[in-house]
Amino acid sequence: QKEVEQNSGPLSVPEGAIASLNCTYSDRGSQSFFWYRQYSGKSPELIMSIYSNGDKEDGRFTAQLNKASQYVSLLIRDSQPSDSATYLCAVKDNQGGKLIFGQGTELSVKP
Amino acid sequence: DVKVTQSSRYLVKRTGEKVFLECVQDMDHENMFWYRQDPGLGLRLIYFSYDVKMKEKGDIPEGYSVSREKKERFSLILESASTNQTSMYLCASSLGPSGRVTGELFFGEGSRLTVL
Numbered sequence: 118q119k120e121v122e123q124n125s126g127p128l129s130v131p132e133g134a135i136a137s138l139n140c141t142y143s144d145r146g147s148q149s150f151f152w153y154r155q156y157s158g159k160s161p162e163l164i165m166s167i168y169s170n171g172d173k174e175d176g177r178f179t180a181q182l183n184k185a186s187q188y189v190s191l192l193i194r195d196s197q198p199s200d201s202a203t204y205l206c207a208v209k210d211n212q213g214g215k216l217i218f219g220q221g222t223e224l225s226v227k228p
Numbered sequence: 229d230v231k232v233t234q235s236s237r238y239l240v241k242r243t244g245e246k247v248f249l250e251c252v253q254d255m256d257h258e259n260m261f262w263y264r265q266d267p268g269l270g271l272r273l274i275y276f277s278y279d280v281k282m283k284e285k286g287d288i289p290e291g292y293s294v295s296r297e298k299k300e301r302f303s304l305i306l307e308s309a310s311t312n313q314t315s316m317y318l319c320a321s322s323l324g325p326s327g328r329v330t331g332e333l334f335f336g337e338g339s340r341l342t343v344l
Contacts, residue, residue: 118287125268151331160318160335161271205270209331215261215286216331220270 119144121208123219131227136193138222140206143187149209150182150189155221156202165191196226231255232336234319240342247306249339251319259322260302261333262286262294264315271318277302309343316340 120143130136138152149168153161167173167180167189179192189208193200206219235250253260261276263286273286275294283294291313295303302321306313317340320333 121270123270149331153333160338161333162335163332166331207331215273215276216333217273218263218271220268 119208119210119217121206121217121219123204123206123222125220125222127223127225129225129227130196132196132198134196134226136196136200136224136226138191138193138204138206138224139188140190140208140219141188142206142208142217144208144211144217145184145187146211147184147208148211150180151207151209151216152178152180152189152191153205153207153218154202155205161205193224196224198226198228200224201226232319232321232334234317234336234339236339237337238340238342240344241309242344243310245309245343247309247341247343249304249306249317249319249341251302251304251336252300253302253321253334254300255321255323255334256299257321257323257334258299260296261320261322262292262302262304263318263320264288265318265338266315274304274317306341309341311343314341314343 152165155161165180167182173180177194181190203221205221207216232253262274263271277296293305319336
């Protein structure tokens with residue numbers, strides 16, 4: 118069974134700090150990685166995708182990928198209370214093409 | 229904007245009842261999915277469909293079936309509901325081409341099913 122693992126948290130950071138969310142995956146052949154954000158009572162929405170080793174930046178968000186170590190992370194700079202949500206890591210199954218989700222990390226940004 | 233609409237936000241059913249969960253998307257997406265979401269378990273794929281009348285089992289298909297008679301509509305069926313099927317059910321769609329799943333899924337608002 119291919120797996121995606123996340124620390125469920127909750128992760129609590131003060132406003133303005135950097136939040137670091139981590140994810141590991143078991144399928145060494147995976148090539149596509151995604152971060153979804155899910156506010157309480159809402160459905161997930163895609164915020165970042167990354168396909169190559171290294172960093173990808175989009176505003177306050179940076180996704181980092183290390184295929185050799187099989188981990189992907191999401192950094193949120195200058196965290197805001199509005200960033201408080203559950204962040205889901207998703208990995209595309211290299212064989213079947215479907216997305217495999219981690220259990221999500223709950224982030225709480227305190228004012 | 230892509231809109232994925234699930235017919236019922238909240239349902240309460242009794243053990244043994246047949247349950248239909250409907251999902252409609254308005255962006256002509258080829259791929260559609262049904263997930264369930266439970267605390268601590270994340271999103272688990274039940275079934276997905278690449279095209280009309282095509283379906284593929286996900287990771288937890290037992291106790292469920294699906295129907296896709298039209299491109300825009302994907303239904304999840306619980307033939308005989310059981311208490312362990314109490315969950316949040318999320319429908320999603322994504323652009324194809326058919327058989328190739330992009331990573332961008334558009335989710336509906338979810339259907340919270342309680343089976344008593």
